[in-house]
Amino acid sequence: MSNSKIIDQLKKNQILELLKEEKRIDGRAFEQVRELTIDTGVIPKAEGSARARLGDTEVVAGVKIQPERPFPDTGDQGMLICTAEILPIAHPDVETGPPTPPVVELARVTDRGIRESKMLDMKQLVLEKDKSVIGIFCDNAVTDHDGNLFDACSYATTAAINSCKIPKYEMKDDLPVKIEDEFNEPPISTLPVSVTMAKIDGYIIVDPNLDEWSIMDARITITTNSDGNVVALQKGGKDGFTQDELVKCADISVKVGSKIREIIKQSSSGED
């Protein structure tokens, strides 16, 4: 057993003992999210940006917007691409190099939450059909890793896109030309919010921190939209869920998600 595994095992015993008494290692209730703060507009050169701190997990998301040639089969829609990367400053175990499967999963789950919710009305992001569309790229940089990167990236991405300004373009000789200092509001239709739950020894806890994350049996990330519908979901980890647990998790994600959505709304309206 490596050193870190021994520590994990010791912490696991402690976490399990506490869970039996309905307590968590950092004192939270089972369905309590860590303190969430979101600041938008933190990167002025980006068309939209947000820094989300979820407990000690921190993510900076930046939106860049530029005209793109559309994909051949979606010439009537704008382009949206979300990525995520865990920076080596975020944790001693993070190494540079090509993305590992967990990082690929993080990026794809982040992208899916935004895409499947249809947060942006992509049909409104067309400059000229089949020729030029607006591309929205939201890149997440994890700067501090204390567990549950899925939700931190979800909140940073939603807040950054929600607060972005889309430059205006006009078509000249079939080419898009930017009109300086003129912007449109993004065509936002809903605010997707993910809620990740860990299953440890049969207990379901919301927003696991890194200690809980390291020893959990399974996890589930459920993204809901402003109407309280489920729009994306990802199960992970070495165990499964029962049907009843899945129904319970969906209920929790709707309930917890609506509170988080309010925090994201306030961050973008400058009331923070």
Next chain:
Amino acid sequence: MGGRDTDVVLLDEKGVRCDGRKINETRKVSITAGVLKNANGSAYIEFGENKILVGVYGPRDVHPKHLSDTDTGILRCRYHMSPFSVGERKNPAPSRREVEISKVIKEALEPAVMLKQFPRTAVDVYMEILQADGGTRCAALTGASVALADAGIPMRDLVAGCAAGKAADTIILDVNNEEDQAGQADLPMGYMPNLQKITLLQLDGVLTPDEYKKCIEIGIDGCKQVYEIQKKALQDKYFSKDGDQ
């Protein structure tokens, strides 16, 4: 969901789907266990138009060595699509999608396999999608379970895969490629019927909480049907007259 405009009628007024199925009907599934000579276990599965070959090697030495675990054997999975498996040629290099699917299938199989008795070893599961037609991850998972059992790996249960989803405002079982492209939601699922545990679950597309519950319910039903076919494949190989001893 792509939500692309197509001319395909996903569901006609009689409740018949574009490939002639009823809303709660799976595609035809056939599985053959033990189809490869060199692999320790293998399976060939046809799930509708999906054609998938799975080979299992191990328990065997782990390379690179640092991945080995002194407490348990490890499971490694590779889901890979052949370049000729889809309409337009797919680049053979593993895509990000394949990396993610490999990971979720691995995590769907891990609750079923018992590798504690094989410390410092690896069990490798290779799934090759020879032809894809929607729902490949569920089909690959289904075939992988059978191949693992065929390899004699101790297992708590088989994992059966089947998707539920929504198309033409109706909850449907086993989403095919057209329904995935033009439908409203796809919820692939992996289920262990004996242990009653869902070990693979993903969703893209919008579902109300009630639709979500319904999808899980019929998804479990679909997995149970697939499970019977998995068991039959193993019985055909091991309990038939001219089968293995």
